[in-house]
Amino acid sequence: MSPDSRTLRRALTPVNALIVVLAVGTAALFLGPVRPFTSSPTSLLVPWWAVAVGFGLAEIFVVHLPMARSARTFAFREIPSVVALVYLSPNDYLAAALVGSGLALVLFERQRGSKLAFNVAMFGVEAGVAILVYRAVLGTALATDPRGWIAALTAMIATGLLSCVLVTLVIYLAGDGWTSDILREATRSGIIASAANTSLALLSVVLLMVEPAALSLLGVVVAVVFLSYRGYVAFAARYSQLELLYRFVGTVGASVDLDRTIRSVLSEARDVLASSRGELIVLAAEGSPGQHVVLVDDVLTQGAPPGREGASEWWSPAASGTSVLVQRGDDRTRTRLPSGLADAMAVPIGIDGMTAVLIVADRLFTGRSFSEQDLHLFEALAGHASITLQNARLVDIMRKDAATRDHEARHDPLTGLPNRRELHTRFEDVARHGELAMLMLDLDDFKEINDTLGHDAGDHVLREIGRRLQETTTGVVARLGGDEFAILLPGVGDPGDALEQGVSLLDAIRKPVALNDVNLVVGGSIGVALYPAHGETSDVLLTHADVAMYSAKVAGTGIETYTPDPETGRHRRLALAAQMEAAIESGGITLWYQPKLDTTTGELVGVEGLVRWIHPVYGLVSPAEIIPVAERTGLVRRLTDHLLETALRQQAVWRVAGLDVTVAVNITTRDLVDDKLPLMVERLVAESGGRPDRLTLEITESGIMRDLDRSLEILDGLAAIGVKLSIDDFGTGYSSLAYLERLPVSEVKIDRSFVQWLSDPNHNSTVLQSTIQMSHALGLSVVAEGVESQPVWDILATLGADIIQGYHVAYPMPASAVAAWCRPTGSSVPEARTPPRLSRLA
Numbered sequence: 001m002s003p004d005s006r007t008l009r010r011a012l013t014p015v016n017a018l019i020v021v022l023a024v025g026t027a028a029l030f031l032g033p034v035r036p037f038t039s040s041p042t043s044l045l046v047p048w049w050a051v052a053v054g055f056g057l058a059e060i061f062v063v064h065l066p067m068a069r070s071a072r073t074f075a076f077r078e079i080p081s082v083v084a085l086v087y088l089s090p091n092d093y094l095a096a097a098l099v100g101s102g103l104a105l106v107l108f109e110r111q112r113g114s115k116l117a118f119n120v121a122m123f124g125v126e127a128g129v130a131i132l133v134y135r136a137v138l139g140t141a142l143a144t145d146p147r148g149w150i151a152a153l154t155a156m157i158a159t160g161l162l163s164c165v166l167v168t169l170v171i172y173l174a175g176d177g178w179t180s181d182i183l184r185e186a187t188r189s190g191i192i193a194s195a196a197n198t199s200l201a202l203l204s205v206v207l208l209m210v211e212p213a214a215l216s217l218l219g220v221v222v223a224v225v226f227l228s229y230r231g232y233v234a235f236a237a238r239y240s241q242l243e244l245l246y247r248f249v250g251t252v253g254a255s256v257d258l259d260r261t262i263r264s265v266l267s268e269a270r271d272v273l274a275s276s277r278g279e280l281i282v283l284a285a286e287g288s289p290g291q292h293v294v295l296v297d298d299v300l301t302q303g304a305p306p307g308r309e310g311a312s313e314w315w316s317p318a319a320s321g322t323s324v325l326v327q328r329g330d331d332r333t334r335t336r337l338p339s340g341l342a343d344a345m346a347v348p349i350g351i352d353g354m355t356a357v358l359i360v361a362d363r364l365f366t367g368r369s370f371s372e373q374d375l376h377l378f379e380a381l382a383g384h385a386s387i388t389l390q391n392a393r394l395v396d397i398m399r400k401d402a403a404t405r406d407h408e409a410r411h412d413p414l415t416g417l418p419n420r421r422e423l424h425t426r427f428e429d430v431a432r433h434g435e436l437a438m439l440m441l442d443l444d445d446f447k448e449i450n451d452t453l454g455h456d457a458g459d460h461v462l463r464e465i466g467r468r469l470q471e472t473t474t475g476v477v478a479r480l481g482g483d484e485f486a487i488l489l490p491g492v493g494d495p496g497d498a499l500e501q502g503v504s505l506l507d508a509i510r511k512p513v514a515l516n517d518v519n520l521v522v523g524g525s526i527g528v529a530l531y532p533a534h535g536e537t538s539d540v541l542l543t544h545a546d547v548a549m550y551s552a553k554v555a556g557t558g559i560e561t562y563t564p565d566p567e568t569g570r571h572r573r574l575a576l577a578a579q580m581e582a583a584i585e586s587g588g589i590t591l592w593y594q595p596k597l598d599t600t601t602g603e604l605v606g607v608e609g610l611v612r613w614i615h616p617v618y619g620l621v622s623p624a625e626i627i628p629v630a631e632r633t634g635l636v637r638r639l640t641d642h643l644l645e646t647a648l649r650q651q652a653v654w655r656v657a658g659l660d661v662t663v664a665v666n667i668t669t670r671d672l673v674d675d676k677l678p679l680m681v682e683r684l685v686a687e688s689g690g691r692p693d694r695l696t697l698e699i700t701e702s703g704i705m706r707d708l709d710r711s712l713e714i715l716d717g718l719a720a721i722g723v724k725l726s727i728d729d730f731g732t733g734y735s736s737l738a739y740l741e742r743l744p745v746s747e748v749k750i751d752r753s754f755v756q757w758l759s760d761p762n763h764n765s766t767v768l769q770s771t772i773q774m775s776h777a778l779g780l781s782v783v784a785e786g787v788e789s790q791p792v793w794d795i796l797a798t799l800g801a802d803i804i805q806g807y808h809v810a811y812p813m814p815a816s817a818v819a820a821w822c823r824p825t826g827s828s829v830p831e832a833r834t835p836p837r838l839s840r841l842a
Contacts, residue, residue: 015114015170018118018169018173022121022124022125023121025128026094026121026127030090030094030128037089037135048095049096051084051093051100052095052099053100054080054083054100055080055081055096055101056101056103056104058077076197077101079197079201080096081127081159081201082156082201082202083201084127085152085155094127097123097126102116122167125166129158129159130158130159133155133158133159138151152198156197157194160194262293265280265358265388266278266279266280266293266300270295270360272378273360274364275361275364276297276364277294277296277359277360278296278361279292279294280359281359283354283357284306285354292306312336313336314336314338314344315346315357315359318346318348318359320348323345324344324346324347326343330343341362342361342362342363343363343370344361345359346358346359347375347382349382349386358385409421412466415479416466417470418477418478420478423478423488426478426488430488434490434491435492435493436488436490436491437497437530437531438541439486439487439501439502439505439529439545440484440527440529440548442526443509443524445522445669446461446483446522447631447634448673448674449522451637452675457515457520460513465485465522466485468509469505469509471508472508473487473489473501475488475489476490487505495528506523506526506558506559509524510524519707525549525553525559527546527547527550527552529542548562550628551563575617575618576618576621576629577632580629581638583613584635584639588613589612589642590612591643591647591650592612592813593608593663594608594610594805594813595818596662596664596783597809599784599793599804600797606661606662606664606696606803607661607663608665608666608698609647609664609666610666611623613626627639627668640671644684645688647665648687648695650663651694659822662694664695664726665697666697666699668703669703671714672699672704672715673714681697681718681721681723685723692722692723693723695723695724696747697718697723698728698749700727700728700729701728701729715743724747725745726748726783727747730751730771747782748771748782749783749784749805750785750801751785752786755786755792755806756788758796759791772799772800772801773800776800781803782802783803784803785804787804787807788807
């Protein structure tokens with residue numbers, strides 16, 4: 001048996017150590033126990049070089065039986081070995097074995113390096129062991145005696161066993177592995193071969209002594225035996241290949257994992273064809289970039305994917321359905337085989353309609369190359385590989401599809417964030433380890449983005465907000481639907497920590513979102529609920545966080561922590577949302593009016609319509625609740641249309657009764673980006689029979705700045721039809737007077753926060769005075785709201801405010817009470833009157 005494996009060509013440390021041990025062992029044998037022996041006394045002198053020739057011929061005329069990635073070698077070394085035992089001295093035996101075998105390995109087998117060194121060192125040890133065993137058994141008997149035959153047979157069997165052990169050991173050290181079955185089978189066949197070859201060798205010895213001329217007849221016998229060996233080996237090789245093919249079918253079909261199947265196919269193909277390299281090439285197709293997998297030394301790597309046709313490659317005929325065989329020595333220019341490969345085969349396979357090529361390259365055994373028979377075997381193997389790979393790919397597709405479906409079932413398709421179902425799962429995992437905070441985030445005025453800019457714009461905003469939330473926190477960010485997000489913060493049990501992180505989230509989402517040529521500023525409100533203080537299940541925590549979020553939206557604080565309060569509970573919010581549309585249709589939601597007086601004369605110059613909802617259960621519902629509910633239910637536009645129509649219809653009634661006043665109505669941020677608003681207002685004014693300059697639309701400064709350019713277009717459209725525009729809560733926004741000159745407004749309303757401290761003698765009114773003067777310089781009238789005393793009225797008159805409005809003048813009142821409250825035009829300043837009131841809400 002010989003280690004015909006390419007792995008021996010690598011200078012591995014364990015193999016080199018074994019070579020050194022064998023060399024030292026050879027020297028120890030011949031300098032120690034073998035040294036006293038001399039050649040046996042015979043009348044025939046055989047020169048050592050003639051025996052060396054015999055050793056060389058024995059190495060040249062060998063029979064290799066491939067066994068997976070190694071080979072079993074049948075040789076006739078016993079014939080020159082027995083002749084050397086009988087006729088040569090130990091030193092001549094060693095010289096003949098090393099010189100004859102070594103030259104044959106170098107010149108004919110092309111062996112070099114570690115492999116050659118191992119074989120030569122092993123031959124030296126075998127020679128020493130053979131001499132010791134032979135002389136020990138032979139004793140004083142003659143070589144031609146039966147005892148001499150037994151001595152020679154014993155020596156050859158011993159060296160044969162030694163060879164099996166050493167070769168198995170070196171294969172193991174080289175990393176190819178081994179099994180007891182291989183060693184057992186090699187030993188069994190080695191003993192049989194040694195016995196037969198030794199018998200021929202003893203016949204040679206006898207004939208040399210008795211009748212040397214008869215050796216020619218023995219040569220015929222040896223040739224017949226050699227040919228018989230080759231026939232047996234050919235049969236055994238086919239049987240071995242069938243076994244390997246059977247093993248291939250069973251092994252590669254055992255796995256349905258695609259990556260493992262590819263590795264298994266390439267590994268088993270290399271073993272069956274006794275090659276060192278396996279490759280799978282899948283050509284690029286529509287929807288698939290192609291694949292190139294290479295297995296060398298049990299290392300699987302991904303090569304560069306080939307082109308769609310691979311026309312310039314040596315294996316390209318296989319891609320067209322024709323197998324390719326390139327043998328050692330073939331013309332490289334014709335075959336186009338890369339210089340790094342000695343020989344190769346390529347066969348076509350089909351994988352689920354895609355074109356693929358299976359390749360093995362670099363035959364392991366020196367002096368041998370792939371044959372036509374190997375190619376036929378490879379084609380049969382490829383047929384099984386095609387089915388196996390196709391099944392594995394289908395299973396892989398099914399698994400990936402199942403994984404994708406599972407991911408989709410647990411994640412939001414728009415943002416890729418976990419959905420409500422996945423959030424519940426994450427909650428269960430986190431809650432087992434301690435405290436946590438659940439945050440509910442709702443975006444402000446998101447529906448108007450969808451309605452005015454389109455759903456694509458809304459989707460872009462949601463994706464961007466989701467990305468910012470993920471970047472701002474290490475917690476779990478989930479999208480619950482619409483414009484609602486939930487954030488689960490593990491380990492956060494302190495309300496202060498939760499609020500701090502919530503503020504960071506609000507800061508992150510409030511940065512402008514770039515959308516084409518528009519920068520959208522998206523705000524939001526957050527509610528916080530803590531586990532386990534506010535609930536022990538995710539559903540309860542989400543409900544309570546939602547309640548807290550609604551409180552934050554109503555109060556305008558941005559973020560609130562949950563507190564049990566039935567008045568702000570979820571049932572109230574849900575009830576208002578469910579009943580709002582009916583309330584609009586039935587007139588349950590209407591306007592109350594608050595008079596506006598000339599600061600100097602006290603004459604009535606107009607009224608402001610303030611939305612009110614007299615709910616049958618909750619009583620008077622304020623605008624702070626009505627507007628957020630309308631936004632969440634998508635009824636903002638319906639509500640605006642209803643209130644404008646109500647105001648204009650009431651104005652017409654008053655006009656018939658002799659009361660001609662300007663009516664002001666607040667419009668929402670969403671209305672400011674609605675292209676249809678000017679046409680709708682123009683239609684309502686025309687239907688009421690009124691004049692557009694008697695309608696004032698109040699808008700907030702912050703609402704304009706949400707999308708300045710778009711708001712300007714809408715405001716210009718309203719101004720074009722004659723409607724007056726007023727900026728409400730002026731001075732509280734971040735732009736102040738910076739953009740006032742660009743807006744087509746005729747009036748500003750000073751926020752009550754600037755007015756309420758005027759009665760304090762220590763209060764400095766410089767800012768208020770400067771604002772009034774600046775407004776007048778721009779040609780704008782100034783309305784001061786929140787006037788609750790006569791001294792404040794007097795101060796405002798001194799500072800130059802044009803119109804006042806507040807509880808000192810009158811509380812908001814139903815339309816039916818306005819006519820009774822008013823006095824004829826030109827009368828003295830009316831006293832502050834308070835009709836039967838249900839609330840002091842402004």
